[in-house]
Amino acid sequence: MMIDLTDTKSSAVNSALVEARHAIGSPALGMVLTLVIVTDESNQYDAMKAAVEAAREHPSRILVVIGRPGAEITPRLDAEVRVGDAGAGETVVLRLHGELADHAESVVLPLLLPDAPVVVWWPGKAPEAASADPLGVLAQRRITDAVAAPRRADWLEIRASAYTPGDTDLAWTRTTTWRSLLAAALDQRYDTINAAAVEAKAGNPSAELLALWLSDRLGVPVERVVSAGPGITAVHLRTESGDIAITRPDGVLATLSTPGQPDRHVALKRRDAAELIAEELRRLDPDDVYAATLAHAAEEAKARANGSSDDASPAAVEAAEHEAASVAVQAVPGSSTMAESADAAKAPAKRAASGAATKKTAKSGGSSGGSAGSRGSGTGGSRASKRTGGAS
Structure with a gap:
């Protein structure tokens, strides 16, 4: 009527x-x-x-x-x-x-x-x-929706500076299944990740957000590679034994490749606005992972402007600590799985403090050790598994 x-x-x-x-x-x-x-x-x-x-x-x-x-x-x-x-x-x-x-x-x-x-x-x-x-x-x-709207070159810094709990963007929603699949790929034995690369059509906001999420969680440099599209076409995690890779050249079917294992095909189609909106309406609480990713974007922009790699901004630290508080178990790279990491989570507080100091030293020296990979796989996997759907 x-x-x-x-x-x-x-x-x-x-x-x-x-x-x-x-x-x-x-x-x-x-x-x-x-x-x-x-x-x-x-x-x-x-x-x-x-x-x-x-x-x-x-x-x-x-x-x-x-x-x-x-x-x-x-x-x-x-x-x-x-x-x-x-x-x-x-x-x-x-x-x-x-x-x-x-x-x-x-x-x-x-x-x-x-x-x-x-x-x-x-x-x-x-x-x-x-x-x-x-x-x-x-x-x-x-x-x-950063994809549909005209945007400035510094749109990420603007979003980070204006962020308030409850803000989100469909460009971020489009990365959900990529993040879920990457977290699942790391939920098994793997070597230390020392670099990463995201391939996508030029100017794709979802690709930039995905690269920032990987950089924030893994603590490694992430290369942006321009491809013919559509959207994000591949993600590579570099390890000593070979790449952990997800490739999706047609926007429908992806291939997950892991060193020492046969390739697997995974449905990873690009979704329309109705599916993206339906996903966002499933949860109305603030998205702490999105907040931490925006804060990391602002941190990287500040570091580029200063020509140095300063410590994380207060917003990045606050968002990361809030997210870490909701994660029960973090994965340990090299020779561990998420299940085996449960024992490591019960280690004394002294060991945790020592690990944090090692991580800070590694970051200031420009290296990407095992603890950075741990933060990427554990936190990213736990959070991403809660948000299903959403390819770019």
Whole structure:
């Protein structure tokens, strides 16, 4: 059922929603969150389609906010209320004309579901500081997409400086299965990792985030290699006995190669926006691994600017410590597995402190010892295994 409202107000939209629910015989709400999509006319169809598909898994009230600013345009609100057409939930398309487009929060606030989480998604152009945006302030989670939006060369530093718990990006979501598969590959015996490489199409934000995650977790240099695409095409972890490699030249099927073992084929297709949004809606708590990766990006940028390799920034240390606190067992590279690492986790505190000192010394000397590999495989594996899906 669809109801068109012209030159209306939020209270009339709420009344239309109640009327539509009663008309189709479902007066109860039964929705778990409000998803606010901030977009324009050119992107609204694809964004709304993806949100409706995601609502099959997460019944939601979807509010599509389309601004039509202009000083010469008379301020007014037009709305389309759709209930029961497709998916589970309700969809309201709000077109804000004139000066009203600069005050979208005043229109959206009365339409939010009571006592339910709010997620705001910018499928195209997004504010540099999403948490400071008037609509972003209303949300527990704020989703941007560096792939779809125009971005500056220092976009990662901007995201890191403006990061607030609850921020995330679909470019990061696209790396989830890559990170899960890499963690699984390290959940067995392997030699010390001394370098890594990520191959992807030029300018791919997901590839840069994946490279930063590997650099942060493994403590080794990560080379960025340009390929023909699509998206990320390969990741190589260099060891003395050979490369641990994941290659995906066609964007559908990947091959996992490990020294001394036969190659294995793994489904690793590139997912659409609906699958990515559905994954992000599965968890509404802050993503500490994403926060630590952004902090590491800022740390690397600062080191390049200073021409030195300073210690981690306070944001990177805080995010890494928060993430480490949630990890029960860390893998030890060389001749151990995750299962065998459980015994190492029970070692005395003195040994742990000694390992930390060795790791710091190795980092300042520019080497990448076993402890750095341990941090990459253990923390990355534990965290990545919680977030399934998402190839770039």
